[in-house]
Amino acid sequence: MTKEYYRGNRERLYAGMKEGSLLVLFSGSPVRKINDEFYPFFTSRNFLYLTGLDQQELAFIACKEQGGAVTEKAYILPPDMMAERWTGERIKPDEAAGISGIEDIAFTESFESDLHRLCTSGRYEHIYLDLFRVSPSDRDEPAHMLLGRMSRDYPFMKPENANILIRRLRTIKQPCELEAMRKAEEITCAGITSMMKASKPGMYEYQYKAVFDYAIGQYGPQGPGFPSIISAGKNNFCIHYYSYKGQALDGDMVLNDVGAWYDHMITDVSRGWPCNGRFNERQRQLYEMALDTSNHMFSIIRPGMKMAEVDGESHRYCAELMKDAGLLEDVKDIGRYMWHGGAHHVGYDVHDAVETPEVIAPNMVFCVDIGIYHEEFGIGFRLEDNCLVTETGCENLSTMTPRTIPEIEDMMKQSFVF
Numbered sequence: 001m002t003k004e005y006y007r008g009n010r011e012r013l014y015a016g017m018k019e020g021s022l023l024v025l026f027s028g029s030p031v032r033k034i035n036d037e038f039y040p041f042f043t044s045r046n047f048l049y050l051t052g053l054d055q056q057e058l059a060f061i062a063c064k065e066q067g068g069a070v071t072e073k074a075y076i077l078p079p080d081m082m083a084e085r086w087t088g089e090r091i092k093p094d095e096a097a098g099i100s101g102i103e104d105i106a107f108t109e110s111f112e113s114d115l116h117r118l119c120t121s122g123r124y125e126h127i128y129l130d131l132f133r134v135s136p137s138d139r140d141e142p143a144h145m146l147l148g149r150m151s152r153d154y155p156f157m158k159p160e161n162a163n164i165l166i167r168r169l170r171t172i173k174q175p176c177e178l179e180a181m182r183k184a185e186e187i188t189c190a191g192i193t194s195m196m197k198a199s200k201p202g203m204y205e206y207q208y209k210a211v212f213d214y215a216i217g218q219y220g221p222q223g224p225g226f227p228s229i230i231s232a233g234k235n236n237f238c239i240h241y242y243s244y245k246g247q248a249l250d251g252d253m254v255l256n257d258v259g260a261w262y263d264h265m266i267t268d269v270s271r272g273w274p275c276n277g278r279f280n281e282r283q284r285q286l287y288e289m290a291l292d293t294s295n296h297m298f299s300i301i302r303p304g305m306k307m308a309e310v311d312g313e314s315h316r317y318c319a320e321l322m323k324d325a326g327l328l329e330d331v332k333d334i335g336r337y338m339w340h341g342g343a344h345h346v347g348y349d350v351h352d353a354v355e356t357p358e359v360i361a362p363n364m365v366f367c368v369d370i371g372i373y374h375e376e377f378g379i380g381f382r383l384e385d386n387c388l389v390t391e392t393g394c395e396n397l398s399t400m401t402p403r404t405i406p407e408i409e410d411m412m413k414q415s416f417v418f
Contacts, residue, residue: 003101021126026142027058045348078107119154128162171354180263187260189401191216197416201250225266226350229257236380248275272381277412290370293318301394314342
């Protein structure tokens with residue numbers, strides 16, 4: 001991504017803000033794990049989307065005046081030789097400006113005094129903060145902490161939720177984002193096909209994960225874009241499974257739900273295969289149903305279709321296939337074998353924090369996720385691909401990763417060597 005990209009994102013956000021307002025954003029703070037150890041830091045995706053600055057404890061202020069003129073300033077950590085000796089170099093002012101396109105760069109020690117001066121200047125009535133929470137029990141982020149003291153320090157400022165505006169922007173992907181996603185698809189394909197080549201009866205889930213991590217690690221230091229879901233046998237019936245302790249026994253299906261990231265963009269791809277490289281009759285029957293359903297969805301998704309219909313139609317179509325095969329007596333009982341939805345947006349997050357649209361539009365990217373879980377047969381897997389909506393239809397971005405039975409079985413005849 002270039003500074004023009006980040007500058008354009010900010011300009012589009014400013015267009016949706018009220019005049020006489022401030023925008024205050026934070027990159028976030030690390031979460032302590034124990035003693036002097038912290039969990040790996042993950043920069044706020046909205047902060048990253050608007051600035052490109054990927055480091056902890058940064059801040060940003062933009063001022064939209066009456067009349068619409070905007071000034072902006074980013075705050076970075078000051079140089080600290082001792083801290084940098086332990087935890088690495090901090091971004092420098094010229095580097096921050098070159099990445100973000102923000103010309104005014106200051107150190108974080110001046111953030112509070114600048115914020116106070118702006119809030120008490122009398123020129124601003126509104127303050128935009130990224131106030132998103134998944135659950136009320138989520139820990140407070142810096143934006144929530146600032147909101148908590150505003151009624152005391154700046155009761156005349158009206159809080160606004162910037163998250164709503166940013167989600168709207170992130171719903172439609174830009175050309176450079178799509179280019180990055182295509183590269184991430186290639187890396188994800190390398191990881192999945194490496195697991196297929198290495199697969200054999202007796203292999204442990206953690207060994208599959210080691211193969212995936214090794215393969216995508218050859219493309220850069222980022223690693224998986226989200227915690228990999230890799231399971232075998234009965235563990236496939238836990239939708240979000242992260243233990244990696246199980247063993248794939250002869251005849252078991254291996255399920256994986258994985259994705260790489262490239263230039264901040266994340267993919268989400270799922271494939272299932274028998275660990276021994278040969279689909280048996282029941283596995284073939286269920287997998288062909290999932291594949292037929294997926295292919296059907298890619299044939300009908302187009303601009304103007306209701307987003308809810310991606311879930312609805314995928315379940316209806318697969319239910320009819322199962323009924324015709326004698327696996328269901330009533331299509332209304334499809335929830336017995338399909339346990340989750342069939343679509344979610346992807347991008348900066350694997351479940352991208354966008355404004356979920358009512359109607360599909362060009363340059364949206366979401367998953368087509370067909371999961372079938374037949375506990376009586378002991379078969380559970382999902383077939384998940386990333387769908388780019390075009391002007392006239394859609395494109396399967398992850399079609400390069402083997403998805404038909406012949407493609408999978410042929411790939412598994414090859415060998416993977418560390």
